[in-house]
Structures are given as C-alpha cells and as structure tokens.
Amino acid sequence: MAVPLAVFLVVSVATLALAAEIRASSRGRFLEVARSGFERAAEISAEGLSAGYFQWDELRDLAVAGRLDAANALLADLDDGFRYALSGRIEAGTPPPVPWLFSASGTALTARFPVRDSAGGTPLANLVGVVRLDAERMLAEAAPGGEVALVESGGRAFAFGLSARVTHLPLQALDILLSILIGIAVAAPVGMAARRHARFFYESKGLETIIFLFEQSDRFSAHHSRNVGALALFIGRQVGLRGRRLRDLYSAALLHDIGKISVPTDLLQKPRSLDAGETETVREHPVAGARILDNFWELAHLRDFVLRHHERSDGSGYPGGLAGDEIPVESRIIAVADVFEALTGERPYRSRIELAEAFSIMRAECLDRDLVDLLEARISEYPTFQLPRWARASRA
Numbered sequence: 001m002a003v004p005l006a007v008f009l010v011v012s013v014a015t016l017a018l019a020a021e022i023r024a025s026s027r028g029r030f031l032e033v034a035r036s037g038f039e040r041a042a043e044i045s046a047e048g049l050s051a052g053y054f055q056w057d058e059l060r061d062l063a064v065a066g067r068l069d070a071a072n073a074l075l076a077d078l079d080d081g082f083r084y085a086l087s088g089r090i091e092a093g094t095p096p097p098v099p100w101l102f103s104a105s106g107t108a109l110t111a112r113f114p115v116r117d118s119a120g121g122t123p124l125a126n127l128v129g130v131v132r133l134d135a136e137r138m139l140a141e142a143a144p145g146g147e148v149a150l151v152e153s154g155g156r157a158f159a160f161g162l163s164a165r166v167t168h169l170p171l172q173a174l175d176i177l178l179s180i181l182i183g184i185a186v187a188a189p190v191g192m193a194a195r196r197h198a199r200f201f202y203e204s205k206g207l208e209t210i211i212f213l214f215e216q217s218d219r220f221s222a223h224h225s226r227n228v229g230a231l232a233l234f235i236g237r238q239v240g241l242r243g244r245r246l247r248d249l250y251s252a253a254l255l256h257d258i259g260k261i262s263v264p265t266d267l268l269q270k271p272r273s274l275d276a277g278e279t280e281t282v283r284e285h286p287v288a289g290a291r292i293l294d295n296f297w298e299l300a301h302l303r304d305f306v307l308r309h310h311e312r313s314d315g316s317g318y319p320g321g322l323a324g325d326e327i328p329v330e331s332r333i334i335a336v337a338d339v340f341e342a343l344t345g346e347r348p349y350r351s352r353i354e355l356a357e358a359f360s361i362m363r364a365e366c367l368d369r370d371l372v373d374l375l376e377a378r379i380s381e382y383p384t385f386q387l388p389r390w391a392r393a394s395r396a
C-alpha cells in the first residue's frame with residue numbers, strides 16, 4: 001500500500017500548502033484593509049489635533065511666554081474631543097517640518113506637531129506638541145473582526161512603523177481536516193486500483209508460474225487442467241457468473257489439480273487401475289492443492305473451490321463428504337468440467353467416451369444434476385466458445 005499512502009501524503013500536504021497560501025493571502029488582505037482604515041483614522045485625528053490645538057493662539061502665546069505648564073493645562077481635555085488621543089503636551093524639541101509626524105515605539109503611537117498660530121504661520125522653534133494616540137483603539141475600530149493585532153516584535157510591517165499580525169484564523173482546523181479528506185478521497189481510488197492491478201498481476205503471473213511448474217512435472221494433467229478451465233468458464237457463463245466470480249472460477253479450474261504435484265508422476269500416469277493404497281494417495285490431491293494455494297495470498301481465496309472439486313452431491317465425494325449446496329457452486333462446476341473432460345478426452349488407460357455415455361456416467365457419479373443437464377443442452381456451442389481476452393492472457 002506504499003503507492004496510495006504516498007499519494008495520500010502528497011495530496012494532503014499539497015492541499016494544506018495551498019490552503020496555507022490562501023490563508024497567507026487572506027492575512028495579507030486583512031492587513032491591507034486594517035492598515036488603510038488605521039492610517040485614515042490617524043490622519044483625521046492628527047488633522048483635527050493640529051487645527052484644534054496646535055494652531056491655537058492662546059496655547060501658542062503661553063508657550064512663547066515660557067508658561068508650558070499653563071499651555072499643557074489647555075491640553076488636559078484633549079481626550080474629550082479626540083477619541084483616539086490619550087494625552088498631549090508641549091515639550092522642548094525640534095518641530096517636524098510637516099503639519100504632523102507619526103512615530104512608533106513598540107505598540108505605542110505618537111504624533112508630533114509644530115506649534116503655530118491660527119493663521120498657520122511659522123512654527124515655534126525648539127518646541128513641539130506631542131500627543132500619545134490610542135493605537136489599539138484605532139485598530140479595533142479599523143479592523144473590528146479582531147483579525148489584526150499590534151505586536152511588539154515579530155509581526156509584519158503595519159503603519160507608521162508599527163508591527164502587526166493576523167491572529168484570528170477561524171478555518172485553520174478545517175483546513176487541516178479538508179486536506180486530509182481530500183488526500184483520502186484521491187488516494188482511496190488509487191489504492192483500490194493499485195490493489196486490483198497487483199492482484200491481477202499476481203494472479204496471472206502466479207498462475208503462469210504454477211502452471212509452468214505443473215507442466216514440467218505432469219504435462220498430461222496440465223493439459224487436462226487447461227481444458228477444465230475453459231469448460232468451467234463456459235459453464236460459469238451459462239449459469240450467470242460474471243466479473244470477479246468468473247475469473248476466480250477460471251483460475252480455480254486451472255489450478256484444481258495443482259495438488260497432484262505432490263503425487264508421484266508414475267502413479268498419475270499408470271495405464272491401469274490403482275490399488276487401494278494408490279487411490280488413497282491420489283485422493284489427497286485436493287487437500288494438497290488447498291495447502292499450496294494457502295501459501296499464495298493472491299490465490300488463497302480459491303482454496304475452497306480447489307479443496308471441494310471431488311465432493312459429490314450425495315455426500316459420497318472427498319475429502320469432506322459434503323453434499324448438495326454445502327459444496328461451493330464453483331467446485332460443482334469444476335467437478336462437472338473435470339469429469340466431462342476426463343471422460344471425453346484421451347486417457348493412458350482407455351479411449352475417449354461418446355457424449356451420451358459421458359453424460360450418463362456423470363449423472364451416475366452424482367455430479368450436480370442441473371449443471372450436467374445444462375452442459376448437455378449447450379455442449380454443441382462449446383466448440384465455438386472463445387475464451388475472453390483476460391483468460392487468454394493468463395494462459396502460459
């Protein structure tokens with residue numbers, strides 16, 4: 001499952017990166033909107049402060065007279081008229097060359113003003129009006145969603161030298177969840193396709209390898225198995241099996257006698273009847289076949305079909321003595337195909353048997369009666385039956 005896991009990780013990480021990029025872009029937009037509102041509020045406040053206080057003849061005259069305490073007393077109610085002003089005073093200093101100048105220190109914002117008369121004349125030298133502004137309040141009103149906050153350090157450049165960061169990320173957890181879900185949604189079909197591909201590959205290649213080995217040990221049985229495979233497929237189609245079930249039936253039919261690998265070849269090819277001990281040895285091949293398939297995870301699901309192909313409808317078969325519907329339909333089909341092929345094909349110990357006699361023997365052997373009837377009714381179509389492409393591909 002390495003491929004789907006890799007797909008899941010790549011897609012999830014890529015989606016998360018995309019979400020992060022979108023969030024970063026959103027943060028940038030939040031910051032731009034907040035900055036614009038903040039700067040506008042600050043400029044309007046400064047303009048009002050400049051006109052209202054620092055171009056005020058009374059204040060200027062007190063300052064010129066050196067009565068800074070009295071001048072500053074005039075600034076005591078500054079916060080009443082200007083919602084963003086915290087405090088203001090006149091102090092010694094170089095007046096800015098512009099009507100107002102902002103400066104920041106940490107999260108504090110200060111505006112400096114030249115002190116002039118009401119006509120806006122030449123500013124007083126060596127005196128400056130200083131007003132502390134409530135930057136937090138200005139920001140809260142400029143960005144009421146609370147997405148942007150001023151920070152001492154580590155944030156992005158904001159306005160007038162202040163730093164800020166976007167702190168409110170309402171969809172962050174959802175971003176991660178969505179990324180995982182998208183990763184799963186993309187990886188799951190890939191995983192299923194990869195598993196299907198792997199299973200088909202191992203089935204076809206595994207079959208080829210096993211049949212090749214089978215042929216090396218017993219060419220006759222291998223030839224028989226191929227014929228049984230085609231015949232089982234023919235019957236399986238007639239009874240309505242489709243897709244995966246038909247493939248499994250075909251694979252199981254090809255492998256139904258694989259357990260004969262464990263039976264001595266000279267016993268299998270003996271041109272006369274077997275004695276009791278020899279018969280017992282040969283009758284072990286379904287169990288041996290199931291045991292072999294158990295060792296191939298991609299073929300192990302076929303083990304019961306192979307194990308039961310010598311069971312009979314009346315319970316007289318082996319190895320379990322199962323009867324009727326206790327026997328998987330796949331095994332019953334394989335049994336019909338197996339006996340039919342054995343009877344109508346050449347054997348070392350006898351010649352082929354005619355069709356009518358073959359079907360009569362099959363009924364006497366307690367094979368599935370319906371399947372025997374069906375095969376007899378349709379056997380004339382079999383010589384022109386074409387294996388599907390997938391079945392031809394899996395033949396060695």
Ligand SMILES: [Fe+2]
Nearest residue numbers: 256257309310
């Ligand atoms: Fe068999």
